[in-house]
Amino acid sequence: MGVRPGYWGRLFIKEEKATMKKMMKAISVGLALTMAAGVLAGCGGGSGSSSAAETGAASGAETEAASAEGGKLVFGTNAEFPPFEFVTSQGVIDKYDGIDMAIAKQIAEDNGMTAEINNMEFDSLIVGLQNGQMDAIIAGMTITDERKEEVDFSDPYYTATQVMVVPEDSDIQKASDMDGKKISVIQGYTGETAVQKLGYEYQSFKKGTDAVNELVNGKCDVVVIDSATAQKYVSDNKGLKIVEDKDAFDSEQYGIAVKKGNTELLDKINASIKKMTEDGTISELAAKYADTDTDTATSESEAETAAETAAK
Numbered sequence: 446m447g448v449r450p451g452y453w454g455r456l457f458i459k460e461e462k463a464t465m466k467k468m469m470k471a472i473s474v475g476l477a478l479t480m481a482a483g484v485l486a487g488c489g490g491g492s493g494s495s496s497a498a499e500t501g502a503a504s505g506a507e508t509e510a511a512s513a514e515g516g517k518l519v520f521g522t523n524a525e526f527p528p529f530e531f532v533t534s535q536g537v538i539d540k541y542d543g544i545d546m547a548i549a550k551q552i553a554e555d556n557g558m559t560a561e562i563n564n565m566e567f568d569s570l571i572v573g574l575q576n577g578q579m580d581a582i583i584a585g586m587t588i589t590d591e592r593k594e595e596v597d598f599s600d601p602y603y604t605a606t607q608v609m610v611v612p613e614d615s616d617i618q619k620a621s622d623m624d625g626k627k628i629s630v631i632q633g634y635t636g637e638t639a640v641q642k643l644g645y646e647y648q649s650f651k652k653g654t655d656a657v658n659e660l661v662n663g664k665c666d667v668v669v670i671d672s673a674t675a676q677k678y679v680s681d682n683k684g685l686k687i688v689e690d691k692d693a694f695d696s697e698q699y700g701i702a703v704k705k706g707n708t709e710l711l712d713k714i715n716a717s718i719k720k721m722t723e724d725g726t727i728s729e730l731a732a733k734y735a736d737t738d739t740d741t742a743t744s745e746s747e748a749e750t751a752a753e754t755a756a757k
């Protein structure tokens with residue numbers, strides 16, 4: 446609720462400058478309080494309502510996605526991350542398929558709702574969540590302290606690590622062998638942060654497939670990316686292998702993100718994750734999609750991202 450007091454504060458200053466009568470001030474204070482109350486009532490209160498209030502939810506700016514109740518549960522993702530999310534002809538949620546998509550569908554079903562996907566660039570997901578363009582993010586998103594400042598995460602549902610994808614004949618055997626090599630990462634992924642921490646230069650791409658194509662075409666020496674996704678790229682492309690370095694790359698845990706303070710939805714998500722972890726659903730999904738052909742560079746998904754260019 447930080448913005449409101451500042452806003453009204455600025456109004457009062459203006460009024461003072463205009464030397465308005467005390468009477469007028471009293472009226473505007475009354476108005477301010479009434480409107481603030483309206484904002485509170487409109488968004489249901491709770492700390493999760495802060496950005497709804499800031500963007501004027503009371504005046505109808507709230508998107509459908511911002512209200513989890515009522516049939517639809519909107520998940521934001523970036524469907525460029527097999528086996529967790531990718532575009533296919535017939536997925537579990539519309540054209541979207543993968544481990545995360547199956548989990549999202551189940552979470553919605555557990556709560557008598559239907560899952561819907563809002564597919565966007567990975568880098569835009571957290572802002573999209575804060576703006577109410579989705580109820581939750583499910584995107585193989587690693588739980589990090591930095592992200593925790595902006596969103597609330599569910600309990601972890603998957604453990605991964607960064608690995609190095611290299612040509613089969615590469616002499617890279619550990620992370621420090623990347624020194625002086627041409628390294629590619631994906632923009633905004635934890636792989637980028639990991640390479641930054643190691644202190645090496647790199648080029649970043651918008652999509653994993655772009656980085657891998659660069660590698661396949663011999664234009665770079667190594668791609669640093671999450672383990673399960675790396676596996677996919679290695680099985681989809683000839684002549685690549687994975688090199689691990691457990692000392693250089695920490696293990697990472699994936700979580701589902703909700704808007705800060707949305708404990709109501711978070712509790713539901715955690716209940717579903719607990720159930721799916723305990724009854725083996727998540728391991729089954731991981732095994733199933735590890736074996737599924739996810740090499741689906743359909744013309745549709747190409748077209749969707751045609752405007753994107755690699756950020757170098």
Ligand code: ARG
Binds near residue numbers: 523524525584587671
């Ligand atoms: N785990 C990595 C991260 O959190 C990569 C996630 C990429 N996910 C995606 N759907 N593109 O940064």
